[in-house]
Structures are given as C-alpha cells and as structure tokens.
Amino acid sequence: MELPWVEPYKIKMTEDIYISTREEREKWIEEAGFNLFNLTSEKVFVDLLTDSGTGAMSDKQWAEIMIGDESYAGSQSFLKLKKVVNEVLGLPYALPTHQGRAAENVLFSVLVKEGFVVPGNSHFDTTKGHIEFRKAHAVDCTIDEAFDIHDLHPFKGNIDVNKLEEVYKSHPKENIPFCLITVTCNTSGGQPVSMENIKAVKALSDKYGIPVYFDAARFAENAYFIKEREDAYKDKSIKEIVKEMFSYGEGFTMSAKKDGLVNIGGLLALRDENLYRTCGNFGIIYEGYLTYGGLAGRDLGALAQGLMESTEHTYLKARINQVEYLGNKLIEFGIPVQKPIGGHAVFVDALSFLPNVPREEYAAQTLAIELYKEAGIRGVEIGTLLADRDPETRLDRFPKLELLRLAIPRKTYSYNHMDYIAVALKNIYDRRNEIKSGLEIVWESPILRHFTVELKKSNSVSNVLNSSRMNDKI
Missing domain, CATH: 3.40.640.10 (Type I PLP-dependent aspartate aminotransferase-like (Major domain))
Known part of the structure; x- marks a missing residue:
C-alpha cells in the first residue's frame, strides 16, 4: 500500500481560540457596523480575512x-x-x-x-x-x-x-x-x-x-x-x-x-x-x-x-493542497466556487449562492456576514465594496464577479478546520432562499472604502429606488 501524503512539518506551539455563541456573534457584528474588519480578533473563531502576515513562521x-x-x-x-x-x-x-x-x-x-x-x-x-x-x-x-x-x-x-x-x-x-x-x-x-x-x-x-x-x-x-x-x-x-x-x-x-x-x-x-x-x-x-x-x-x-x-516544492505542495482540499469539499456540497481552485484562497460566487440578494445590496458582503454569524468564520468580500466607486461618476462599480474570499493562512489551521468551514457554508447554502435582502452603506471613505465602511441591514424598497435614481444619472 502506498503511504499517504502528509504535511512536511510538525507543530511546536498552539494558540487557544474562543468558541463563541451565535447570539454573541450577531451582537458583535451589528456593533461592528457589519464590517468584518471592525471585529477584534478574540471574536473570531477561524480567521480567513487574509493570508497576509497571518501564517506561522518556521x-x-x-x-x-x-x-x-x-x-x-x-x-x-x-x-x-x-x-x-x-x-x-x-x-x-x-x-x-x-x-x-x-x-x-x-x-x-x-x-x-x-x-x-x-x-x-x-x-x-x-x-x-x-x-x-x-x-x-x-x-x-x-x-x-x-x-x-x-x-x-x-x-x-x-x-x-x-x-x-x-x-x-x-x-x-x-x-x-x-x-x-x-x-x-x-x-x-x-x-x-x-x-x-x-x-x-x-x-x-x-x-x-x-x-x-x-x-x-x-x-x-x-x-x-x-x-x-x-x-x-x-x-x-x-x-x-x-x-x-x-x-x-x-x-x-x-x-x-x-x-x-x-x-x-x-x-x-x-x-x-x-x-x-x-x-x-x-x-x-x-x-x-x-x-x-x-x-x-x-x-x-x-x-x-x-x-x-x-520557493521549495515540498512547502508549496502542502500549502496549495490544503486550499484545494477546502475547495473540493465545497464543490462536493454543490457550492459555486471559482474553478480551478486558486493558490491562497477559495473564492465563493456570491451571486449564484445568494440569488435573491440584489447586487446593489452587496451580496458578497452579505454572505460574509452570514458565514460569521453561522460559525465565527471571518472571510472577506472581493466584490462591489472592494471595487469602490468610479472616481468620476461616484457610482458603484460592479465587477464581473462578486466573490467571498476564504484566504487560508499558511501552516496555521488543520484539515479539521477546513471541514468545519465547508459544513458552515453548506448550512447557509441549504437555507439560501430564505436570505432575500442584503446591506446598505451608512458611511464610507472616499477611497479604499471596504476597510472602514459602516453598513446596516438593507431596506430593500429604498435601495431599489436609490438604484433606479442612480441608473437615471448614468
């Protein structure tokens, strides 16, 4: 029998993470203006906001x-x-x-x-x-x-x-x-x-x-x-x-x-x-x-x-295999993701995942908030919020893809964490048709707004009217 593949490293130190309740998370994210960047780290169970500077060193x-x-x-x-x-x-x-x-x-x-x-x-x-x-x-x-x-x-x-x-x-x-x-x-x-x-x-x-x-x-x-x-x-x-x-x-x-x-x-x-x-x-x-x-x-x-x-192949294989594992689990559950799976993250197609949430209500950010409330997982929106406003018209720029990025820190989480993430997304996917509205902006900075934006739950009727008015100006 061929030996199974294993990670080419062993763990020397661990860090405790707090397991919160859904009630706590719902309170915390509302206090944070529905912006995951505003959460303090102890309020996050699995942090996939970014792979930038969040990994373990050798x-x-x-x-x-x-x-x-x-x-x-x-x-x-x-x-x-x-x-x-x-x-x-x-x-x-x-x-x-x-x-x-x-x-x-x-x-x-x-x-x-x-x-x-x-x-x-x-x-x-x-x-x-x-x-x-x-x-x-x-x-x-x-x-x-x-x-x-x-x-x-x-x-x-x-x-x-x-x-x-x-x-x-x-x-x-x-x-x-x-x-x-x-x-x-x-x-x-x-x-x-x-x-x-x-x-x-x-x-x-x-x-x-x-x-x-x-x-x-x-x-x-x-x-x-x-x-x-x-x-x-x-x-x-x-x-x-x-x-x-x-x-x-x-x-x-x-x-x-x-x-x-x-x-x-x-x-x-x-x-x-x-x-x-x-x-x-x-x-x-x-x-x-x-x-x-x-x-x-x-x-x-x-x-x-x-x-x-x-720049060693053994490290890179371990790194990318873990990302691919999570992507394949989501594909097995029928969850729409960018294929083939990328190098540092799995990207979920929010528009397909949440078909009832209008683009004007920031579907990828809405999905990110749902994932946090479901399981304490912090991802990040790669969509209309990040695309920002056109610097001349000041209207939202709608990118071709509206994505939720799940960025995997290097040598940080186990494969059990990957399974946890996948099941959390499946739970939301199973009730996706119940999610019919998204978010609207309360305050934003004039550039790179997604880092500091403040949001609230959408009033869908007023958002549709505002969208129509904006389209009249185009």
Missing part, C-alpha cells in the same frame, strides 16, 4: 528573529535579504518596506503621474488605490475566461494580449509607465499566470517600448502552478522557475506577508540602478534608511529565510 525564521542585526545602516540581516533577492529572485537592487502597499507607494511616486494608464490583470485594491489616488487609471486586461467560474482554464490570471495591445495603441507611450502582472492574480480568484503568457506580455511590451513589472505577493504559488500545469517546466525547480519569471520584468513590488512567510514586511526589487537611486530617495522619505526600510533587522532576516523556504 523554527529557522524564529532563529533569525533572535539573531537580527538592528544596525541603522548596513545591517547584516539586510545583507542576507539582498543576497536572497539577487540569487533566488534574480534582481540586483532591493529596497525593503514595511509592507507591500508601501513598496507600491515608493515605486508609483516615481513612475505614475496624473492622466497615466496602467494596464494589467485585475489590479488588487491597494494597487488600484495608489493608481487612482494619483489621478491615473488602472486598465484590466485579464482574459475573459477568468470571469466564468466554471471554465477550467489552468491560467485564469493571464493577460489578454489583444486587450493589452489595444491599450498600447490607444494611448501615448509616454502615458503608460508600465504593464503590471499580478502573480498570482488575487482578484480573479488567486489564479496563476503562465510563463507562456508572461513571455508574450514581455514581447508585446518590448515592441511598444513599455516596461513590465510584477506585483509579486504570491510569486512562489504562481511558480508552483507553472511547474504543475506547463509541460515545459515540469522538470524545473521552483527556484529556477521563479528566476526565469522575474527575468521578464524590470522589477517588482511585494507584500512579503504572503510568500515571504513573515508577519510584516514588503519589498521593492529593481533591475535599473538609476531607478533604484530615485526610488531610494522616496524610500528614505516614507519608510526609513535604504537598508532597513521601516523594518527591524530581525524582520529582514526572517524574510530572507522565508523567501528561501517558500
């Missing part, structure tokens, strides 16, 4: 915490990180930042100006926020297959090169600072980008003289899918794939809290020395000196070790 990473060099300049911990960025990721210049959005802020402060357009594959929330804050425009060029949850295309994160070329043709070259490839593509369901597509985007961009950059938060998971799904790479190591992948770009921004396997940190890596020097000035202004960038030395050392570990 013993070797904790060792780096203990031996961190806290020198203001020239830290040995930074030199470890710089060596990994050069040797594993293939880029000579590294600017650490306190997290990924800070790396975006530094790079975009140099490259993105008012009136510019930044094409890519479904830019994520902070990326789009940084672009629109500068009065520029993010243009989504993702392939159409990404928005059909039943299509089994193996690389739904791919950029449609025809859409991309149309952007290149219809805008002056000087108004397109770069093309941004997000790996994996979070907003389309944690879906990977193929190496073939990366090469095609690079070739087209070279033709028009446009640089290519990566949003590399989940670069290692993307490399795993390339190894598993592209025949030309099945015999390549993850590190070989990663190095080739980044060879087609001029640099990347990274939230290191994902595939860096750390609890805090970001990274801007660049190929051009002059751009590095210019970005370095902004890094010093916004983050800290060049060799620490808003992080303690111990964090730099843990990140260097984490980047080494996340």
Whole structure:
C-alpha cells in the first residue's frame, strides 16, 4: 500500500481560540457596523480575512528573529535579504518596506503621474488605490475566461494580449509607465499566470517600448502552478522557475506577508540602478534608511529565510493542497466556487449562492456576514465594496464577479478546520432562499472604502429606488 501524503512539518506551539455563541456573534457584528474588519480578533473563531502576515513562521525564521542585526545602516540581516533577492529572485537592487502597499507607494511616486494608464490583470485594491489616488487609471486586461467560474482554464490570471495591445495603441507611450502582472492574480480568484503568457506580455511590451513589472505577493504559488500545469517546466525547480519569471520584468513590488512567510514586511526589487537611486530617495522619505526600510533587522532576516523556504516544492505542495482540499469539499456540497481552485484562497460566487440578494445590496458582503454569524468564520468580500466607486461618476462599480474570499493562512489551521468551514457554508447554502435582502452603506471613505465602511441591514424598497435614481444619472 502506498503511504499517504502528509504535511512536511510538525507543530511546536498552539494558540487557544474562543468558541463563541451565535447570539454573541450577531451582537458583535451589528456593533461592528457589519464590517468584518471592525471585529477584534478574540471574536473570531477561524480567521480567513487574509493570508497576509497571518501564517506561522518556521523554527529557522524564529532563529533569525533572535539573531537580527538592528544596525541603522548596513545591517547584516539586510545583507542576507539582498543576497536572497539577487540569487533566488534574480534582481540586483532591493529596497525593503514595511509592507507591500508601501513598496507600491515608493515605486508609483516615481513612475505614475496624473492622466497615466496602467494596464494589467485585475489590479488588487491597494494597487488600484495608489493608481487612482494619483489621478491615473488602472486598465484590466485579464482574459475573459477568468470571469466564468466554471471554465477550467489552468491560467485564469493571464493577460489578454489583444486587450493589452489595444491599450498600447490607444494611448501615448509616454502615458503608460508600465504593464503590471499580478502573480498570482488575487482578484480573479488567486489564479496563476503562465510563463507562456508572461513571455508574450514581455514581447508585446518590448515592441511598444513599455516596461513590465510584477506585483509579486504570491510569486512562489504562481511558480508552483507553472511547474504543475506547463509541460515545459515540469522538470524545473521552483527556484529556477521563479528566476526565469522575474527575468521578464524590470522589477517588482511585494507584500512579503504572503510568500515571504513573515508577519510584516514588503519589498521593492529593481533591475535599473538609476531607478533604484530615485526610488531610494522616496524610500528614505516614507519608510526609513535604504537598508532597513521601516523594518527591524530581525524582520529582514526572517524574510530572507522565508523567501528561501517558500520557493521549495515540498512547502508549496502542502500549502496549495490544503486550499484545494477546502475547495473540493465545497464543490462536493454543490457550492459555486471559482474553478480551478486558486493558490491562497477559495473564492465563493456570491451571486449564484445568494440569488435573491440584489447586487446593489452587496451580496458578497452579505454572505460574509452570514458565514460569521453561522460559525465565527471571518472571510472577506472581493466584490462591489472592494471595487469602490468610479472616481468620476461616484457610482458603484460592479465587477464581473462578486466573490467571498476564504484566504487560508499558511501552516496555521488543520484539515479539521477546513471541514468545519465547508459544513458552515453548506448550512447557509441549504437555507439560501430564505436570505432575500442584503446591506446598505451608512458611511464610507472616499477611497479604499471596504476597510472602514459602516453598513446596516438593507431596506430593500429604498435601495431599489436609490438604484433606479442612480441608473437615471448614468
């Protein structure tokens, strides 16, 4: 008999979590303005809000915490990180930042100006926020297959090169600072980008003289899918794939809290020395000196070790298998999810799940609230709230998919937790036709509203009237 597959690690420490009652959860979520970000952690049983900075670190990473060099300049911990960025990721210049959005802020402060357009594959929330804050425009060029949850295309994160070329043709070259490839593509369901597509985007961009950059938060998971799904790479190591992948770009921004396997940190890596020097000035202004960038030395050392570990196949197989296990359980229960299952999360199609809740009443957020009340599970909406308002019309932007994301922290929860999540969703699915109304906004910020929005249960009649009035203005 063949031995079963097991996780390639053992557990050294556990953390107690409080098991609340439904009555408590219903009270807490109403007090939180029906915004799951407003809940304090002790009120959450299984936290799937994000996989960003919420995972468990290895013993070797904790060792780096203990031996961190806290020198203001020239830290040995930074030199470890710089060596990994050069040797594993293939880029000579590294600017650490306190997290990924800070790396975006530094790079975009140099490259993105008012009136510019930044094409890519479904830019994520902070990326789009940084672009629109500068009065520029993010243009989504993702392939159409990404928005059909039943299509089994193996690389739904791919950029449609025809859409991309149309952007290149219809805008002056000087108004397109770069093309941004997000790996994996979070907003389309944690879906990977193929190496073939990366090469095609690079070739087209070279033709028009446009640089290519990566949003590399989940670069290692993307490399795993390339190894598993592209025949030309099945015999390549993850590190070989990663190095080739980044060879087609001029640099990347990274939230290191994902595939860096750390609890805090970001990274801007660049190929051009002059751009590095210019970005370095902004890094010093916004983050800290060049060799620490808003992080303690111990964090730099843990990140260097984490980047080494996340680019090992054994770790990635364990990571992605657990996500796939949850996705397959939900599929068995008939629950509509984005297929194939993505790298870091399972994405539930809220519009199919809750057919009686109008889009204007934020179906994905409604489903997220129902899941919390049912079982104390905190997910996150990837839908109309996150898509925000059009910066010019100030009307809601309705994305092609309205999703509830269940992001799985790395090496944190057991397979029993996955079963618990699946059954909780099935219980809601079994009574889905009883859920006929959603939520409406009480207060929102002018940008990135989903983090701080305050909501209340919808008055469906008034919402329909307001929606009609908004449509009259379009």
